[in-house]
Every structure is written in structure tokens, then in C-alpha cells.
Amino acid sequence: MKRTTIIDIAAALGVTPSTVSRALAGNPRVSELTRDKVREKALEMGYQPNVVAAALRRGKSDTVGMVVPRINRHFFSHVISAVEEVLNPAGFNLLICQSHEKAELEKLAVQVLLKNRVAGIILSHALETIDFSVFESAAREKVPVVQFDRVHTAVAGPRITNDNFSGAYLAVKHLIKSGYKRIAHLTGSLNINVYQERYRGYKYALEEAGLPIDIGVMENSITRETGYESTLSLLQQTRFDAVFCAGDFAAIGAMQALHDKGLSVPSAMGIVGFANEPFSDFITPRLSTVEQNAHDMGHLTAKALIRAINGKAPMEADWEEVVPVRLLVRDSSMRGETTAY
Amino acid sequence: MKRTTIIDIAAALGVTPSTVSRALAGNPRVSELTRDKVREKALEMGYQPNVVAAALRRGKSDTVGMVVPRINRHFFSHVISAVEEVLNPAGFNLLICQSHEKAELEKLAVQVLLKNRVAGIILSHALETIDFSVFESAAREKVPVVQFDRVHTAVAGPRITNDNFSGAYLAVKHLIKSGYKRIAHLTGSLNINVYQERYRGYKYALEEAGLPIDIGVMENSITRETGYESTLSLLQQTRFDAVFCAGDFAAIGAMQALHDKGLSVPSAMGIVGFANEPFSDFITPRLSTVEQNAHDMGHLTAKALIRAINGKAPMEADWEEVVPVRLLVRDSSMRGETTAY
DNA sequence: AGCAAAAATACAAACGTTTGCACAAAAAAC
DNA sequence: GTTTTTTGTGCAAACGTTTGTATTTTTGCT
Known part of the structure; x- marks a missing residue:
């Protein structure tokens, strides 16, 4: 028929x-x-x-493309949901792509989206990405790009980021207040704005308190496995009584490494993570962490894109919007004797 | 330009x-x-x-739509990745939609996909869905539909399911072998094939062992919260020494309820979950669970769809393919005295 | 009733491909 | 050297909309 x-x-x-x-x-x-x-x-x-015919005629579709490193990260999947909440009522639908943290796949995804004449692109970069030339094509074809979380100034358009600096600062300050004095740091690649900022917040809190900042910082320690390994290395290299991890998965790894070495958390070692992955609340001990507001971030990102699509916001005027974060104090950073905090 | x-x-x-x-x-x-x-x-x-123009001319796009209840479930996100692995090299790209377990949103998503003239649809139903009329539109427009995991025979086309029966059977049999004798069951809605099958496997294992099957079965107990509540109810209503949960989130809830009541797992109570959510491996005690092979499921699903798109497989001939599952025995179901298993 | 202005509709071109058919040139067959 | 076949291109229509402009119809006024 x-x-x-x-x-x-x-x-x-x-x-x-x-x-x-x-x-x-x-x-x-x-x-x-x-x-x-x-x-x-x-x-x-x-x-x-037939929206295909309409898209051809109008030269624009009602589809918005979204590229994220992985969809199964708690944070990303919640941002996606929040973006949907704004975009769907506005008549757009979402084409979701994963870069799997590969620069090449990210580029491919963007090309596919451009071929599909999407109305706009929402994106958070893969860890690897250092070449941003695809985005020039997007700019040339007047397809607005909004970056969130992992952003880069080499790409034109709005950037919505978390307040990574304050999150890290609060986390470390909390560790200090809890009585920890020698605080190490596990982080991701310091090429990424996200980890740079967390590192900055970490250092700032230590400096402010007059504590040593050269205890030990391990880069590329963001997964459970690398978190585990890096913690073991740290234990050999240096002396510390707390770890601030730039991600919850790394925190879990650190926890296991400490456990395996017979160091109990939080009495011997304090740990704070970042991201509030769902499991953080029901592991033992419950993990203190920094909660990112994925919901607000998704909303702001989607709204910024809609503004850009409607031409309200000149793409050249690329500004940055910062979403506040919240420290969740749980068991992993609460020394018995200093619960006063 | x-x-x-x-x-x-x-x-x-x-x-x-x-x-x-x-x-x-x-x-x-x-x-x-x-x-x-x-x-x-x-x-x-x-x-x-310009793939839009091509799609209009050909009456079909190279885009495949995928509708899942939520993208942040470990199982679903892995199926998605596996589907991508097959579809992308074949020249298709994926439009992912979430139904958020709502029948209405599922229907809307399918309509959006049809409007976008997708080449085919991959879908796992929302818990709520009982009206399947949208899929008749799909059939009328000759858009093949492949269902996976949560499937329904009212919808024409291939169905790829997990071996839920065997998974449940193995899980409960394992509990029995570990010495547990009164085994309760937390499950989802028994309208869903998935939970029906798990329930069947549960009963079969108990019957086979000559154990009572009327200990307590709680429907709609599939989240952490409902798992917690239902376990508390069970504790008041009946006497049991193990729980087989149709999902890991419920198992976590059950574990917490038991913990709050001073019942230790696994010595006083055995627990087995289902799905092998990533946290299952690093909670205390480590959760025994049934692992679904999301990877194989995604591959089979995608291949079935490609066959259907190429017209190799008549849609009328709707068959069902079953993917084997695997029991992962960890700590939550291992009584000290019967570790012999 | 007559006319201008306003409102409603029709006409036709365009969007960028794909594809059946026609056609010319080259190659093969006789 | 003519006819047939093969091979490579061109022509033009079609896919289903949207939209600027032209045309018709209605309305409001005098």
C-alpha cells in the first residue's frame, strides 16, 4: 500500500x-x-x-546530532535524557552517536551528522581528540555546534562546562578538614579541560592550606583498572593518607588496591571521587564524591543549541557557561575522630 | 559558502x-x-x-532506528554498541531513542522513526507497552522491525531473546546446591516475556528439587527501591533463606534490607541477581548473578535486521533466536559450609 | 453596483539525488 | 564494409515537500 x-x-x-x-x-x-x-x-x-522530503526542501532537518564518548556513563546518559527533555517538545529529535573515546570515530560521527544535514550538533569530545578540523566543515556549512563537559576552544560555538575547579577544590578542602594531610591525586589526561580544572582545584586547595602539592599525581588513571594500578604505584613511591580521584571508577580501583594492601578506608586513607556514579552510594564504604548536575547541563546545552539554530546567537560569539557542582560527603572521607565537619 | x-x-x-x-x-x-x-x-x-536527497529519491534512508527503555542500563548500552559494530560497517547509522519505560513514548518514538523513513527498527519494549498497533503501520510501510530481549509475538518480525529460563533455572539450582531451602523471588511485571521466563525457570528448579514454590514471589520489584521494600514485606509475611532477584538493582535493594535487619549475606541469606550490572562485582558481598551476552545479542539482532532490510528474510516468517546466558557465582550465594559447589 | 483592498488559493520551481530509457560511439561479429 | 553487440553517457522524470509569486475569490466601502 x-x-x-x-x-x-x-x-x-x-x-x-x-x-x-x-x-x-x-x-x-x-x-x-x-x-x-x-x-x-x-x-x-x-x-x-515525509520529513525527508521536507528536510531536502528546507535544507535542514529537525534532527539534532549528539556525539558522546560513551552512552553508558551515568553522567552522559543523564545529559542525554535532559537534552531530550528540551529538544523533543521543541520538535527536534536526537541522533545519538558514540565516539568510544576514539578521535577517529568522533570525526566520522560528525561527518555522518553533516551528511544527514542535521540542524545542529551537541558534542563532548573523546579523550583522544586533538584535531578539530571537522568542526570547520560544520562551521562552513552553518551547522551550529554546542560543546558540553569536555570542550575545546578550538571549536566555535557555546561551551557548557561543569564547575570542575570548584568541585575539586571543595573535595580536597573537605579531605583537609577531615584531617588528612598528604593528599594524592588520580586524574585523566591533562590535555582535557575537565581534568586540568580538577587538577587546578586540587592544587589550589592544598596551597591554600599550606600542604605539600607534590605528593603524587598520576595521569591517565581514570578507569577502575588504571586506578588500581596507579594506587599500587603510589604506595611504593610515596607516602600519603588520602586520594582525590578525578572519577568514581578510579576511586573504586583505588579503594580495592588499598583494601588489598590492608589499608582501611576511611580510617587509614581518605578517598573522594568525582561524578557520583550510581554505585558510589552502595559500596562499602560509601564513596564521597562530587555530583555533577547532568540535568541542568543538558537543559542549558539544548537551549543553547536551539538559540544557535534559530540564529539568535551568533556562532562567532562563543561563550562559556558554567554549571555548579555539589560535594556529597559520605563515608569514604570521614575519619572517625574528625566527623565534626 | x-x-x-x-x-x-x-x-x-x-x-x-x-x-x-x-x-x-x-x-x-x-x-x-x-x-x-x-x-x-x-x-x-x-x-x-546529501543523504537526505538520496533517501527521498530511494524512498529509504541508511538510518536504522533503535528504541530502548533506557540507554543507561548496562545491558542495553552494550547491545547498542554491539549493534553499531555490525551496522556501521554495513553503511547504516543508528538513531537511538529512549522510551523511558513509557508505552506512549515508545509509540511516539516509532512514529518519529517512520516519519524519518528509517530502513528498519530495532526495539526492546517498555515495561508498560500493551498496545502494539503502531507496529502495524510499520508493517504496512514495509519497514522491518526486529525485537530483542523484551519481545512480543503481537509484533511481526524476528525476535532475539536471552535464555531467561535457563538463567533463572541455573541461578536457583545453584542456590539449592549451596544449601538454601526456602527461596523467594523478586521479579518485574509478569506481563513481560523476560520476567515470565525467569519465573518459569525459578519454579522449575524448585519443583525439580521438591522444594516449596509458594514461599513468596513479589511482582514489580525490579528497582533498588522496590527491591528494598519488597524484601521488608517478605520478611514480615514469610520465612525464607534466599532470594532470587530478576535484576541486580532489586538484588542490591534486597541486600540492603537484609543488612538493615541484621541478616548477613550469604551466611543467613543467599542472593542471586540477574544482568551482571557493573557494580555487582565490587559491592560487598560480591553479587552472584546471571550474565546476559549483550554482545552476541546485539550482533544477532543487527544481522537479522540487515537480512530483513535486504528482503532475504520474509517478515511474516517471524522466528525467535535465543542467546545463551551464563551464571556468575560470586560471594552472595556461597554459604561457608557448602562452598564445595 | 462598482472598485479597491484583503484574503484565500493555485501555480510552478526548487531541493539533490537516483534511475529507466534513449542514444551515440566503439568494439565485435559476419 | 555493413550489421550487431557492447559500452559509456546523456536526458529527463521522479521522490514529497516548501515557498515566492500570480491569480482568483471574498470582503468592505462608497
Whole structure:
């Protein structure tokens, strides 16, 4: 059975396709009477608009592309949901791609999105990405790009980031208040804005308190496995009584390494993570961590994109919006004797 | 700057757009010489095909739609990745939608996909879904649908499921072998094939061992919260020494409830979950669970869809493929005295 | 009733491909 | 050397919308 088109509706009603198109679009240039007739007929004939044809004609689709490193990270999946909450009511739908942390896949994804003539792109970079030339194509084709969380100034357009600096600062300050004095740090690649900022916050808190900042910082220690290994290395290299981890997975790894070495958390060692992964709340001891507001971030990102699509926001004027974070104090950083905090 | 089209390339080369189209498509009706020239020019001019126009002309896009309840479930996100692994090399790309377990959103998502003229749809139903009429539209428009995990026979097309029966059977049999005798069950809605099958496996194992099957079965207890509440209820209603949970989140809830009541796992109470969520391995005690093979499931699903798209598999012939699962025995179900297993 | 202005609709071109068919040139067959 | 076949291109229509402009119809005024 052929699909019904506006031409079929037009024929059935004795009007032209253009009238049908305008009627369905709610264009005030068609009378209320015919508009109602058209809508009724469309419903009756089970009409489903062909958005592909519309996209071709208009040169833009109602689809927004979103590229994230992985969809199964708590933070990213929540940002995605929040973005949907804004975009769907606005008539857009989301094409989600994963870069799997690979620069090449990220580039490919962006190209696919451009080929599909998406209305705009929302993106958080892969860890690897250092070449941003694809985004010039996007700019050339006037497809707005909004970056969130892992952002880079080499790409034009709005950037929505977490307040990583303050999060790290609060986390470390809390460790200090709890009585820990020699605080190490596990982080990701310091090429990424996110980890740079957390590192900055970490250092700032230590400096402010007059504590040593050269205890030990391990880069590329962001997974459970690398967190585990790096903690073992640290134990051999240096002396410390707490670890601030730039991610919860690393914190879990650190916890296990400490456990395996017979060091108890939080009495012998304090740990604070980052991201508030769902498991953080029901491991033993419960992990103190920094909660990112994925919901607000998604909303802000989506709204920024809509503004950019509607041309309200010149893409050249790329500004940065910072979303506040929140420290969640749980067991892993609470020394019995200093619970006073 | 205008985008380059095949018309531009044609003009630059003094040929017609049709030749360019055929050249780029690798059609044998154009000579090797012109094909190479066209390809070179396309590269030189930075040509990006307009897949929207192609989709309109062909009546089909290279996009496949995928609808899942939520993308942040370990199982679903891994199926998605596996589907991508098959689909991307085959030239398709994925449009991912979430139903958030709502029947209405699922229906909406399918409609959006149909409007976008996707080549096919991959879907796992929301818990709520009981009305399958949208899928008749899909069938009418000859858009193949492949269901996975949460499937329903009311929808035409291939179904790829986990071996939920065997998984549950193995889990409960293992509890029995470990010495537990009164085994309760937390499950989801028994309208869903997935939970029906797990329930069947649970009962079968108990019957086989001659153990009572009326200890206590709590429906709609699949989240951490409901798992917690249901376990407390069970403790009041009945006497039991183990719980088989149809999901890991419920198992976590159960564990916490038991912990709060001073019942230790696994010595006083055995617990086995289902799904092998990533946290299952690093909570205390480590949770025994049934691992689903998301990778194989994704591959099989994607391949089935590609077959259906290519018309190799008549949609009417809807068959079911079952993916084996694996029991992971960890601490939560191992009584000290019966570790012999 | 007559005319201008406003409102509603029709016409037709465009968006960038793909593809059946026609056609010319080259190659093969007789 | 003519006819047939093969091979490579061109032509033009189609896919289903949207939208600027032209045309018709209605409305409001005098």
C-alpha cells in the first residue's frame, strides 16, 4: 500500500498540495475552514509527513546530532535524557552517536551528522581528540555546534562546562578538614579541560592550606583498572593518607588496591571521587564524591543549541557557561575522630 | 559558502550529474577512467553527499532506528554498541531513542522513526507497552522491525531473546546446591516475556528439587527501591533463606534490607541477581548473578535486521533466536559450609 | 453596483539525488 | 564494409515537500 502524501490529500479535497502543506503547517494564509478539513482528512487517511522530503526542501532537518564518548556513563546518559527533555517538545529529535573515546570515530560521527544535514550538533569530545578540523566543515556549512563537559576552544560555538575547579577544590578542602594531610591525586589526561580544572582545584586547595602539592599525581588513571594500578604505584613511591580521584571508577580501583594492601578506608586513607556514579552510594564504604548536575547541563546545552539554530546567537560569539557542582560527603572521607565537619 | 553537489562536480568535469552519481556509487556502467576522475574531483571539491536527497529519491534512508527503555542500563548500552559494530560497517547509522519505560513514548518514538523513513527498527519494549498497533503501520510501510530481549509475538518480525529460563533455572539450582531451602523471588511485571521466563525457570528448579514454590514471589520489584521494600514485606509475611532477584538493582535493594535487619549475606541469606550490572562485582558481598551476552545479542539482532532490510528474510516468517546466558557465582550465594559447589 | 483592498488559493520551481530509457560511439561479429 | 553487440553517457522524470509569486475569490466601502 502506498503511503499517503499531501498530494493524495489535496486530490481528495480538490485543492492543491501547497494549500495542504500550509494548512498542516498552520500557516495563517489558509482559511480556518479548509485547515480543519485538511487536518481531518489527513487524520482519516493516516497521513504521516515525509520529513525527508521536507528536510531536502528546507535544507535542514529537525534532527539534532549528539556525539558522546560513551552512552553508558551515568553522567552522559543523564545529559542525554535532559537534552531530550528540551529538544523533543521543541520538535527536534536526537541522533545519538558514540565516539568510544576514539578521535577517529568522533570525526566520522560528525561527518555522518553533516551528511544527514542535521540542524545542529551537541558534542563532548573523546579523550583522544586533538584535531578539530571537522568542526570547520560544520562551521562552513552553518551547522551550529554546542560543546558540553569536555570542550575545546578550538571549536566555535557555546561551551557548557561543569564547575570542575570548584568541585575539586571543595573535595580536597573537605579531605583537609577531615584531617588528612598528604593528599594524592588520580586524574585523566591533562590535555582535557575537565581534568586540568580538577587538577587546578586540587592544587589550589592544598596551597591554600599550606600542604605539600607534590605528593603524587598520576595521569591517565581514570578507569577502575588504571586506578588500581596507579594506587599500587603510589604506595611504593610515596607516602600519603588520602586520594582525590578525578572519577568514581578510579576511586573504586583505588579503594580495592588499598583494601588489598590492608589499608582501611576511611580510617587509614581518605578517598573522594568525582561524578557520583550510581554505585558510589552502595559500596562499602560509601564513596564521597562530587555530583555533577547532568540535568541542568543538558537543559542549558539544548537551549543553547536551539538559540544557535534559530540564529539568535551568533556562532562567532562563543561563550562559556558554567554549571555548579555539589560535594556529597559520605563515608569514604570521614575519619572517625574528625566527623565534626 | 554553498555546499558542493554532484551538479557542481558534473559541471567542473563537463559530464552530467547522472554520470557523477553512478561514478560515486561504483556503478559498472561508467568507465574506470571517468570514475577515477569523478572521485578525485569530489575529494578535491570537498564533496559531502546529501543523504537526505538520496533517501527521498530511494524512498529509504541508511538510518536504522533503535528504541530502548533506557540507554543507561548496562545491558542495553552494550547491545547498542554491539549493534553499531555490525551496522556501521554495513553503511547504516543508528538513531537511538529512549522510551523511558513509557508505552506512549515508545509509540511516539516509532512514529518519529517512520516519519524519518528509517530502513528498519530495532526495539526492546517498555515495561508498560500493551498496545502494539503502531507496529502495524510499520508493517504496512514495509519497514522491518526486529525485537530483542523484551519481545512480543503481537509484533511481526524476528525476535532475539536471552535464555531467561535457563538463567533463572541455573541461578536457583545453584542456590539449592549451596544449601538454601526456602527461596523467594523478586521479579518485574509478569506481563513481560523476560520476567515470565525467569519465573518459569525459578519454579522449575524448585519443583525439580521438591522444594516449596509458594514461599513468596513479589511482582514489580525490579528497582533498588522496590527491591528494598519488597524484601521488608517478605520478611514480615514469610520465612525464607534466599532470594532470587530478576535484576541486580532489586538484588542490591534486597541486600540492603537484609543488612538493615541484621541478616548477613550469604551466611543467613543467599542472593542471586540477574544482568551482571557493573557494580555487582565490587559491592560487598560480591553479587552472584546471571550474565546476559549483550554482545552476541546485539550482533544477532543487527544481522537479522540487515537480512530483513535486504528482503532475504520474509517478515511474516517471524522466528525467535535465543542467546545463551551464563551464571556468575560470586560471594552472595556461597554459604561457608557448602562452598564445595 | 462598482472598485479597491484583503484574503484565500493555485501555480510552478526548487531541493539533490537516483534511475529507466534513449542514444551515440566503439568494439565485435559476419 | 555493413550489421550487431557492447559500452559509456546523456536526458529527463521522479521522490514529497516548501515557498515566492500570480491569480482568483471574498470582503468592505462608497
